[in-house]
Amino acid sequence: MGWLDGKTALITGGGSGIGRAVVDRYVEEGATVGVLELDGDRVTALNEEYGDTVHAVQGDVSEWEDNERAVAETVSEFGKLDIFVGNAGIFDKVVQLADLEPDELETAFEEVFRVNVLGYMLGAKAALPELLKTEGCMVFTASYSSFYPATGGMVYTPSKHAIAGIIRELAYELAPKIRVNGVAPGYSPTNLSGVEALGQGESAADPDEIDERYPLRIPEAEEYAGYYVLLGSEENSRASTGAIIEADSGLSIR
Numbered sequence: 001m002g003w004l005d006g007k008t009a010l011i012t013g014g015g016s017g018i019g020r021a022v023v024d025r026y027v028e029e030g031a032t033v034g035v036l037e038l039d040g041d042r043v044t045a046l047n048e049e050y051g052d053t054v055h056a057v058q059g060d061v062s063e064w065e066d067n068e069r070a071v072a073e074t075v076s077e078f079g080k081l082d083i084f085v086g087n088a089g090i091f092d093k094v095v096q097l098a099d100l101e102p103d104e105l106e107t108a109f110e111e112v113f114r115v116n117v118l119g120y121m122l123g124a125k126a127a128l129p130e131l132l133k134t135e136g137c138m139v140f141t142a143s144y145s146s147f148y149p150a151t152g153g154m155v156y157t158p159s160k161h162a163i164a165g166i167i168r169e170l171a172y173e174l175a176p177k178i179r180v181n182g183v184a185p186g187y188s189p190t191n192l193s194g195v196e197a198l199g200q201g202e203s204a205a206d207p208d209e210i211d212e213r214y215p216l217r218i219p220e221a222e223e224y225a226g227y228y229v230l231l232g233s234e235e236n237s238r239a240s241t242g243a244i245i246e247a248d249s250g251l252s253i254r
């Protein structure tokens with residue numbers, strides 16, 4: 001018996017890193033999974049590897065039509081939608097205000113907010129009619145940067161703070177039918193462009209320096225997946241909505 005037996009999820013950015021780990025774990029826990037993923041090769045890899053249990057669709061979370069299509073194809077393939085996981089995101093390589101020309105700031109704002117903020121809203125909007133039918137739930141990838149500075153830059157950190165707002169606003173709007181929660185990872189080595197700079201200052205690339213900053217060992221992406229299983233499982237987290245679990249290896253207690 002899995003924690004998600006008989007459930008169907010849609011996971012954005014499920015082709016790599018944390019999203020891919022959640023796809024793998026959701027399937028292990030008995031779910032069928034739709035994926036909306038920008039990278040065509042990762043889409044192909046998922047569909048070839050999983051066959052019947054995963055249906056990956058190539059598209060961009062910041063485009064309404066792609067979100068609508070991903071929901072429609074997931075429902076047509078698996079019959080319903082119980083869990084929406086908003087996860088696809090991009091990084092800003094820890095840019096600081098003083099180092100950005102105004103036009104660079106505007107470009108970075110438009111790129112990062114379009115994916116990280118608008119993308120989450122559009123995905124939630126597209127999934128909502130189906131989730132209302134099943135009284136399902138939403139789980140979003142937030143970040144340590146949803147609460148604190150320094151592990152993102154001038155654009156990523158505000159975008160991740162906005163995600164905390166999306167989670168809380170949606171939790172308020174959609175109760176009691178739909179629970180909306182989040183996971184706030186600290187750092188994990190993934191394909192997120194620039195993320196290897198996390199937490200490192202001038203002395204940068206010494207991995208021991210990162211270890212010293214985190215009270216707990218830095219997890220692999222796979223080690224976050226259990227939080228998404230918990231929050232996607234009505235039986236095991238039914239008293240939580242608007243909650244964001246800090247999974248930051250203890251960074252916030254330093």
Ligand code: NAD
Pocket residue numbers: 012013014015016017018019036037038039042059060061062087088089090115119141142143144184185186187188189190191192193195198221
């Ligand atoms: P990743 O780059 O390994 O995976 C992200 C996936 O999303 C990729 O497959 C990418 O192709 C896809 N994607 C990017 N833009 C997209 C778009 N517009 N439409 C559809 N798919 C798109 O990165 P990751 O580290 O697994 O990041 C996943 C989430 O975790 C992000 O929201 C990120 O902000 C968050 N996060 C990551 C870390 C970390 O340290 N890695 C820490 C905190 C939060």
